[in-house]
Structures are given as structure tokens and as C-alpha cells.
Amino acid sequence: MQLETYISDLLYRYDCVTVPEFGAFLTQRKSATVHDSTNAFYPPKKVLSFNEQIQNNDGLLARYIADVEKIPFEVATQNIAMRVKSLKSYLTEGETLTFENIGDLKLNNEGKIQFTPSYHLNYLTDAFGLSQFVSPSVTREEYKKEVETIEKEVPTIAITQEKRKSKSYLKYAAVAILALGLSGFGVTKYYKNIENHNQIAQEEADAQLESQIQEATFVISNPLPAVTLNVNKQIGNYHVIAGAFRLEENSDKKVEQLRALGFKARKIGTNKYGLHQVAYGSYTSREDAFNALNSIRKESNKDAWLLIKKLD
Numbered sequence: 001m002q003l004e005t006y007i008s009d010l011l012y013r014y015d016c017v018t019v020p021e022f023g024a025f026l027t028q029r030k031s032a033t034v035h036d037s038t039n040a041f042y043p044p045k046k047v048l049s050f051n052e053q054i055q056n057n058d059g060l061l062a063r064y065i066a067d068v069e070k071i072p073f074e075v076a077t078q079n080i081a082m083r084v085k086s087l088k089s090y091l092t093e094g095e096t097l098t099f100e101n102i103g104d105l106k107l108n109n110e111g112k113i114q115f116t117p118s119y120h121l122n123y124l125t126d127a128f129g130l131s132q133f134v135s136p137s138v139t140r141e142e143y144k145k146e147v148e149t150i151e152k153e154v155p156t157i158a159i160t161q162e163k164r165k166s167k168s169y170l171k172y173a174a175v176a177i178l179a180l181g182l183s184g185f186g187v188t189k190y191y192k193n194i195e196n197h198n199q200i201a202q203e204e205a206d207a208q209l210e211s212q213i214q215e216a217t218f219v220i221s222n223p224l225p226a227v228t229l230n231v232n233k234q235i236g237n238y239h240v241i242a243g244a245f246r247l248e249e250n251s252d253k254k255v256e257q258l259r260a261l262g263f264k265a266r267k268i269g270t271n272k273y274g275l276h277q278v279a280y281g282s283y284t285s286r287e288d289a290f291n292a293l294n295s296i297r298k299e300s301n302k303d304a305w306l307l308i309k310k311l312d
Contacts, residue, residue: 003019003083003087003099004099004100004101006064007019007025007099008101008102009064009306010060010064011046011048011102012123012305013308014027014060016054017060018054018055018056018060018061019055019061019080019084020057020061020062020080020081022052022055022088023052023054023055023113024050024051025102026048026049026051027046027047027048027049028046028049029044029045029124030047031044032044043122045124046123048102048103048115048123049115049117050105052112057077063076067290091106091113094107101118101120103116103117103118104116125271236282236285237308237311238283238286238289238306238307239277239279239282239289239309240280240283240289240293240304240306241277241278241279241280241304242279242280242301242304243277243278244275244276245275246274246275247276248276251267252267254278255267255278258278261300263280264282265281266279266281266282267279268309269311277307279307280304282311289306293305293306
């Protein structure tokens, strides 16, 4: 039994996965960080740890194995117990147990299990698609003295030029006001006559148009046939995720690629980080979803994962 595979699947959704009579794998959310000296950006993630004191069987791991392998719960519990017995014997002999994408386990000098986590996989689904990157440092140049000189000179020059312009404008404005006063009476009377003429012409045109509309008859001799569209809407709360993309156009390309391969791919919205999520398909049954996930991981994408979410 590949026990680490089932543990890894559950760590995406749960903060504690207990292996009965062995210990518990715990996750704790860690916020995004920036290294002060290297300017490296690290996305948010789940930090893994192991607690040997938590060994009570909560049924989570056994139920999951029973669902995936289609076996009774009791049989799954027995298989886990046999695997734990084998793991303890390896540790006693001084061997190091390597759980893929989880970490290494070995006994220390005091006979306690020492856990070294693996950093190859981020179990925080909200950060899917984010990776580490290094940003170049920002250099700044100061021009303080030059800026202070410009700030002192510009207002003085602008005020002097504005005063000269305002004096010239006042002369021309006085002449213009006098001319407008003399001609204003005649212009007002002329435009009043034009306005009355336009009003009468507009009323006649509106009356003629209304009469033509009332007399018109509209006949459609060859109506278009009704069209029926059959739309297969995907439903279900179990979504097998192919990836999450910062740019929406990249998510559109991914959907086209997956559909060309025969998947019923679609976009299922954005997560809290604004990444556009693309799903291979959505399923109403947990069993169908896990079957599809296992098949996709084996054949095309080992990084595919399952999102359980009710879409609006």
C-alpha cells in the first residue's frame, strides 16, 4: 500500500492527517515572504510537521482509502495497521523512511521520530500556480538640489508673464464689450425671427411623420424558423484542477488544449489571489471525481488536484 500517496491527497484539504498508532502529519499556513538580502519572493504555503503523540484513529485516512480502493472500512483499517507495523520495523533498524512529497522520517538518539519536511510540493490550494522568483533591487538617484532650484525659479517667472498677458487682455476686452453693446439689440431681434420660423417648420414635419406611421402596415412574409439549442451544462461540486493562471488569456488557451484532448474542460472562476482556475471537468460524485483524478495523474498530469467547491 502506497500510504504516502493517500496522506498527500488529504493534506490538500485537511490540516491534520493521522496515521493510527504511528503519528499525525500537520499543516500550518504561512504567509508570503520576501527575503531582505536576496529580494526573493516566496508565495504563501502550508508548512508540514509531524507529531508522534497524536496516534488515535479518527477514521479520516481509513475512510479515504476505503473509498478509493473500493474496500470495506475495516479492511482499510487492517491494511493501515500492517503498513504501520512494517514502517516501525524499518525505523528500528535505523533506516530513513522517505514519503514522497511529504518528507523523511527517522529515529533520533532518544528513540523519537525525527521529521524533515519536503519542500517540493505546496499543499496550499489557494497558492496553486505561484512560484518563487527574485526581483531586482530598486536603485534611486537623488536630484534634490536641482529640484529645489527649479521650484524657486518657476513660480516667479510664471507670475511675471501672467501679469503682462492680463494687461493686454484688458485692453482688447474693453473694445469688444463696447462693440457688442451696440450690435446686441439688432442681433437679438434677427435670431428671434429665425427661431419662430424653425419652430413652425418642425411642428409641420412631426405631424406629417406621425400620419405616415399610423397608416403603415408591417407584414413579415417569410419568418425565420425557431432554433433550439441543446446546452450541456456541467454541474457538480468536485472539480479536477489542471492549473491556475495569472492571465485570463492563458487560461483560455489551456481550456482549448484540454478540449482538443477530449476533456470537458472549463474555467471555474478565480481564487482569492486572482488566479483563473481551469478544470479538466466537474463531477457530482466523489467516486467519479477521484477516479478521474487518479487517471489524469497517471496518464498526463501528476500535479492535478481535486477542488471541492460549490460554484455559483
